[in-house]
Amino acid sequence: MRKSRACSSPAETTSHETHAQLGLCPACGAKGVSVSIQTVKVMAAISLRWLRSTSYQFCHTPHCPVVYYCVADAQTLTVDQVRERVYQKETDQSNVFICYCFRYRASDLQQATAAEYEAIIADIRAGIAAGQCACELRNPQGSCCLGNVYRALRDRG
Numbered sequence: 001m002r003k004s005r006a007c008s009s010p011a012e013t014t015s016h017e018t019h020a021q022l023g024l025c026p027a028c029g030a031k032g033v034s035v036s037i038q039t040v041k042v043m044a045a046i047s048l049r050w051l052r053s054t055s056y057q058f059c060h061t062p063h064c065p066v067v068y069y070c071v072a073d074a075q076t077l078t079v080d081q082v083r084e085r086v087y088q089k090e091t092d093q094s095n096v097f098i099c100y101c102f103r104y105r106a107s108d109l110q111q112a113t114a115a116e117y118e119a120i121i122a123d124i125r126a127g128i129a130a131g132q133c134a135c136e137l138r139n140p141q142g143s144c145c146l147g148n149v150y151r152a153l154r155d156r157g
Contacts, residue, residue, distance in 0.1 A: 061088075
């Protein structure tokens with residue numbers, strides 16, 4: 001298992017410092033979204049002793065290998081260092097969970113009829129209303145999956 005990488009050359013350091021000042025992913029330069037340290041701890045497939053910060057961002061960029069990064073010191077956790085396949089990072093999203101709490105895969109949405117899709121949405125909403133979701137822990141992005149579910153419907157045409 002790989003360890004998180006750190007800055008090594010002066011050119012990388014300058015780039016990482018610039019990215020850090022802007023809160024950008026050190027690998028792809030995209031703006032991430034804050035994610036709870038609890039999410040990172042649950043998702044990390046590395047020793048938690050390697051986590052050097054309590055402040056991480058989630059990188060949504062599809063082809064970037066970084067899932068979480070720390071702005072302060074450029075520490076990263078890549079797709080190989082997390083426990084769950086990350087929907088946003090997979091090139092073939094069909095067999096990846098899009099709803100991690102209620103275990104719906106993107107293929108479930110892609111193959112669903114309009115009525116089945118509405119039943120999936122209703123099931124997810126009912127679970128949320130019943131307090132049965134834990135998106136902040138089970139979803140690698142650390143937030144509710146419904147946005148991803150709705151985007152998947154929009155993208156399927």
